[in-house]
Amino acid sequence: MSGAALAVAMTAAVYLAVVIVPGALIGYASGIRGWLLAAASPVLTYGVIGIFGPLAPVIGIRWNALTLLGGSLLCAAVAFGLRRLFRSPDAQQPRSGLYWPRSRHWMLAGAVLIATAVGLLAMGRASGFTAIPQWWDAEFHANAIRFITDSGNSSPAALAAIDSTGSTSFFYPNAYHVLDATVAQIGGWSIPQVLDVGNGFQAGLFALTLSVLVAEVTKMPALAAATGILACAFTQFPYDTLVWGPLFPFTAGVAVIPALLALLCRVLAVPTSGAIVATALAGVGLTAVHPSVTVAAAIPAVFFLVQRWVTMRRVPLADLRTLLLVAVAGGVTGVFQVLGTLTAAGGSTSTWPASLTPLAATEQFVTGSRSNGLPAVWLMGLGAVGLIGLFLLRGATKLIWWLAGGVVFAGLFVLDASSDAHWVKSVTQPWWNDSWRLYAIGTMSVVVLAAVGLVTLARLLSRVVPRLHSAAAVVLVALLVIIATKGLYLNRNTARLAQAFPDGPVVTHTAEAGMHELAKLAPAGSMVMNDPYDGSPWMWALADVHPVFGHAPLLPQDAASVGQQRMTLFERFNKLDTDPAIQAAVRDLRVDYVFLSQGSITGAKPGHPDGLTGLDQVRSLKLVFQNSQTRIYQVASQIVGG
Numbered sequence: 001m002s003g004a005a006l007a008v009a010m011t012a013a014v015y016l017a018v019v020i021v022p023g024a025l026i027g028y029a030s031g032i033r034g035w036l037l038a039a040a041s042p043v044l045t046y047g048v049i050g051i052f053g054p055l056a057p058v059i060g061i062r063w064n065a066l067t068l069l070g071g072s073l074l075c076a077a078v079a080f081g082l083r084r085l086f087r088s089p090d091a092q093q094p095r096s097g098l099y100w101p102r103s104r105h106w107m108l109a110g111a112v113l114i115a116t117a118v119g120l121l122a123m124g125r126a127s128g129f130t131a132i133p134q135w136w137d138a139e140f141h142a143n144a145i146r147f148i149t150d151s152g153n154s155s156p157a158a159l160a161a162i163d164s165t166g167s168t169s170f171f172y173p174n175a176y177h178v179l180d181a182t183v184a185q186i187g188g189w190s191i192p193q194v195l196d197v198g199n200g201f202q203a204g205l206f207a208l209t210l211s212v213l214v215a216e217v218t219k220m221p222a223l224a225a226a227t228g229i230l231a232c233a234f235t236q237f238p239y240d241t242l243v244w245g246p247l248f249p250f251t252a253g254v255a256v257i258p259a260l261l262a263l264l265c266r267v268l269a270v271p272t273s274g275a276i277v278a279t280a281l282a283g284v285g286l287t288a289v290h291p292s293v294t295v296a297a298a299i300p301a302v303f304f305l306v307q308r309w310v311t312m313r314r315v316p317l318a319d320l321r322t323l324l325l326v327a328v329a330g331g332v333t334g335v336f337q338v339l340g341t342l343t344a345a346g347g348s349t350s351t352w353p354a355s356l357t358p359l360a361a362t363e364q365f366v367t368g369s370r371s372n373g374l375p376a377v378w379l380m381g382l383g384a385v386g387l388i389g390l391f392l393l394r395g396a397t398k399l400i401w402w403l404a405g406g407v408v409f410a411g412l413f414v415l416d417a418s419s420d421a422h423w424v425k426s427v428t429q430p431w432w433n434d435s436w437r438l439y440a441i442g443t444m445s446v447v448v449l450a451a452v453g454l455v456t457l458a459r460l461l462s463r464v465v466p467r468l469h470s471a472a473a474v475v476l477v478a479l480l481v482i483i484a485t486k487g488l489y490l491n492r493n494t495a496r497l498a499q500a501f502p503d504g505p506v507v508t509h510t511a512e513a514g515m516h517e518l519a520k521l522a523p524a525g526s527m528v529m530n531d532p533y534d535g536s537p538w539m540w541a542l543a544d545v546h547p548v549f550g551h552a553p554l555l556p557q558d559a560a561s562v563g564q565q566r567m568t569l570f571e572r573f574n575k576l577d578t579d580p581a582i583q584a585a586v587r588d589l590r591v592d593y594v595f596l597s598q599g600s601i602t603g604a605k606p607g608h609p610d611g612l613t614g615l616d617q618v619r620s621l622k623l624v625f626q627n628s629q630t631r632i633y634q635v636a637s638q639i640v641g642g
Contacts, residue, residue: 007189008129011197012120015183018065019201022048022072026281029076030274031083032266034098035108039212040263040282042205043256047281047333048072049175050288053154054336062152063178064185079277086273104221107471111228111478112208118232118488119203122239126497129196132538134506136602137245140551142191142541144174148181149191150544156340162540162550163532166563171340175288176249191541199248202238206255207231213258214448216265217402218395222458222474226451229478233379233488235496236443240371243500244436253286253293254440260286260297261304261402264326268308271322280329287337295430296441300405307401352433354420361417361435365410368446370439371496378484382453383446389456396452406445413438454481504599506535511597512542514630518595519543521624521632526592529573529635531608535599548589552601565589572611576620576639583639592640594621594633 023044027037045068052071056063098105123129132138143162148154159177160170184194211228215221237254241247260282267275287294309315331338356364367375390396390403416428417435431437458473468476482488503509515538522528522545530536532549539545548569553562562570565585573594576582585591594615600606607613615621615631620639625632 004130007187008124008193008197011129011183011187011189011193012201014186015194015198015201018068018179018182018186019045019198019205021045022068025072025076026079027278029080029083030278031272032263032275032278035105035212035215036262036266039209039259040278042209043259043282043285044278045072045179046175046256046285046289047283048075048285049154049178050173050284050337051075051281051333053175053178053288054156054340057153057155057158063148063154063181064152065182067154068182075281079274082273082277098215098219098221100221103471104225107225107475108211108215108221108228111225112204112211114229115207115232115488116201116204118490118493119207119238120200122203122490122494122497123196123200125494127196127200127501129200130190130193131196131501132192132507132512132542133195133242133246133500134502134504134602135243135246135500136552137247138195138500139506139535139537139541139601141177141246141248142195143537143550144172144177145180145184145191145194146541146544148174148178149184154178154181156336160561163553163558164561165566167561169343170561171343173249173288173291173337173341175285176252176290195248199238199242199251202242202251202255203232205252206238206258209256209258209262210444210447213262213265213402214399214451216262217398220393220395220455222471223393223396223451223455226454226474226478227448229488230379230382230450230454230481231447233376233485233493234368234443234447235371235376235489235493236368236446237440239493239496240436241440243371243496246500247437249290250293250437251440253290254296254444256282256286256289257293257297257441257444261301264301264304267322267326268319271318276322276325276329280326280333283326283330284334284337287334287341291337291341292430292432292437296409299408300402300445303401303404307398352416352435354416354418356417358414358418361414364417365413365439365442368443370436372492374492376485376489376492378481379446379450379489382450382457382481384453385456386449386451386453389452389459390449392456393452393459396455399448399452402448403445406442406449409438409442409445413442454478504535506599506601507538507542507597508599508629510627510629511535511599512538514597514625514627514632515539515543515545515595517625518593518632519545521634522593526590529569529586529591529594529612531596531612532570533601533604534597534608535601536595536597539595545595547595548591552604570609570611574611574614574618576618576635586635586639590640592635593624594635596631596633598629 020041023041026044027040048071144159156171156174159172160167164170180194180198207228210231211224214227215224238251241251263279263282267279364370369375413435415424425433458477462468462470462473527546527548530547532552537547537550539547559567569585620636621633624634
């Protein structure tokens, strides 16, 4: 194994340990066992970060792996203590779990492992686990991870240092970034490598949580395994969302939505104090990753409660009491997340124009063809069979609530993609009026529908061939699906991911080399003037050099949050020789160097802004380095020193 491959393997091992072990400690202390413990662990880890991430800076603690472990042990102790305190009432509750033959557990494990391998292989082939993700938001997420890694400051408000220094009420839920920063702190690996490896696991985590949700609701091992193996095949999620945006925290949040809902199912079936704590903490974790994902989870949760209560023909007071306790526990432990989200300035300002007809949008959703124009024929076929099998498989109708949630998001996708009506924008605002996000969320239900179709075909096959055991039939049909889709659409999804990892246009290898040269020149603690739209904000994540602009702002609406000094530099930095305001800003921010690149962030106008043109004619600047993609200027000492 080469040194690079070994580094990737170690990064993967550390990432898995960081995302699973803290949550597993809490889940175990809460009394959760088996597959539900495995599925809930990642979202419980995010829950610990959601509690202690904002708290640690307040009490003067630097964030690192020990902070995460200490917070996890404290949460585990509280959960265990509550279980002991309320042990007698808990003991009276009915048992709930997956009491399957060992072979069925192995079948589910195999499905999740295959899905994880497919997701990692797609990411590895697309990025090599070291490539720089291009597109708009990647630089913000990378710089956020670098900032937390280096400073140990895990406060969601502290990320204002990247691109919102003028904001007085900035709050960015950062559990995704804190978790990745913890991985980077442990191994010292590059930020792109940590990003690529962590994002490569999202298909596997999604397969795990969704298959366990199906198992928890239906107790059907074949259906759970079919769900797990198909979860990695749909381009709509997680591959599209890892390219579009790219929506890294959103993807991580959607991947663990099923875990929260599985915990909700369990806590209503077995309302122990430990399960209440775990469910509440999972809600905090989901919110700390991305609040819009929590809103998304609430919609199928409402359908679940409606189906449960209609089936029972009553609304049990025990359910209401349990839900109230979960809400109170979540509100108390997640107070930083709740208050921060409610008081943060701004909100969704996206106005993506509608570009499809309702018929075209419906066709894209049904065929899964939005990003590449090609229908996922085999998955469509399984989904069609699933519509029939939903009423043929005993126990499958228990998932009607989950499919109803998918119908809601399918409808929202069609509306958002085809209409600019004000009411449509208002309804879809929690998801940034972004049809790609709605497309991804709706796909969660389509995966389950396709899994129902797979199991239905297997049941029919076992009836046609009486000697074929039902489990063997499921395995056989799954193998045929893998063959027909050429490895669960591995090539299709690799090609989609590869769109995020070309050599440019945001940052090329040549531009990155210029950033590393800059790192040799820029003094520690200084800042570098840059064009926020030419890819140069990546200098922070790649070379540990602090740019004036850590991300590309959306102007003019972001001007206030960027701050007056930085906007002054942006608008007329080339007046450095004569403008006292520019000179004062340079001194205040300790700007010793200027870095310009030929890169161009997605959607930006070509060329540099007016204030950063003609720098060769500025007498107070000296060109000290250039290559085919970058130029570095040094600011005259009399300007910096005043």
